[in-house]
Amino acid sequence: MIQSILSVFLLITLPFRTAPPEPELRLALLKYNGGGDWYANPTSLTNLANFCNTALGTDLNAEYATVDVGSADLFNYPFVHMTGHGNVVFSPAEAENLRNYLIGGGFLHADDNYGLDPYIRVALKQVFPELTLVELPFEHDIYKQKFKFPNGLPKIHEHDGKAPQGYGLIYEGRLVVFYTFECDLGDGWEDPEVHKDPPDVRLKALQMGANIVSYAFKN
Numbered sequence: 001m002i003q004s005i006l007s008v009f010l011l012i013t014l015p016f017r018t019a020p021p022e023p024e025l026r027l028a029l030l031k032y033n034g035g036g037d038w039y040a041n042p043t044s045l046t047n048l049a050n051f052c053n054t055a056l057g058t059d060l061n062a063e064y065a066t067v068d069v070g071s072a073d074l075f076n077y078p079f080v081h082m083t084g085h086g087n088v089v090f091s092p093a094e095a096e097n098l099r100n101y102l103i104g105g106g107f108l109h110a111d112d113n114y115g116l117d118p119y120i121r122v123a124l125k126q127v128f129p130e131l132t133l134v135e136l137p138f139e140h141d142i143y144k145q146k147f148k149f150p151n152g153l154p155k156i157h158e159h160d161g162k163a164p165q166g167y168g169l170i171y172e173g174r175l176v177v178f179y180t181f182e183c184d185l186g187d188g189w190e191d192p193e194v195h196k197d198p199p200d201v202r203l204k205a206l207q208m209g210a211n212i213v214s215y216a217f218k219n
Contacts (some may be wrong), residue, residue, distance in 0.1 A: 028077035034089030044189035070094035087114035107216035
């Protein structure tokens with residue numbers, strides 16, 4: 001009898017005991033045309049979101065969104081990440097949509113995953129023909145958020161053995177695009193077993209990623 005009463009009680013009360021809603025704020029991965037592997041590093045943004053929640057106290061949903069460059073959904077995400085090894089093609093309408101998103105307050109982090117460089121430069125010129133990528137000084141605020149990087153970007157993977165460089169597109173005084181070159185931050189954000197980076201190297205990648213997210217949300 002007691003078991004029957006308990007069962008009825010649970011049936012009545014459980015519908016009203018709803019779980020807390022998942023965080024609505026998400027990082028987004030940019031999907032583009034041209035044949036480049038925009039989908040590279042599938043675990044990176046989830047790990048970055050979790051790291052930001054722990055280190056920065058953010059409330060990001062660990063399940064990142066995937067958004068087409070020409071979609072109106074782009075405007076739902078304050079931070080969009082772009083990666084790949086190859087070709088990038090923006091149609092005129094896509095370039096205009098991305099431009100409007102960035103002018104309207106959005107932020108794009110483009111990460112060269114080795115091979116993206118010649119294509120992303122052309123694509124960004126479509127978006128902002130009047131602007132030129134400039135290398136950011138080590139004194140820039142993006143390197144001085146919670147985690148300090150007095151020498152600029154950390155080197156995560158060797159690639160051509162060149163020093164990492166951080167470039168920006170600055171529109172009316174605001175950094176709207178941050179392009180990380182010869183650095184490979186996204187690989188450093190992936191699950192440890194994917195690239196087997198040493199823990200200290202992976203930590204630096206996540207810390208720099210958290211700086212970028214922090215900067216994007218503040219500016």
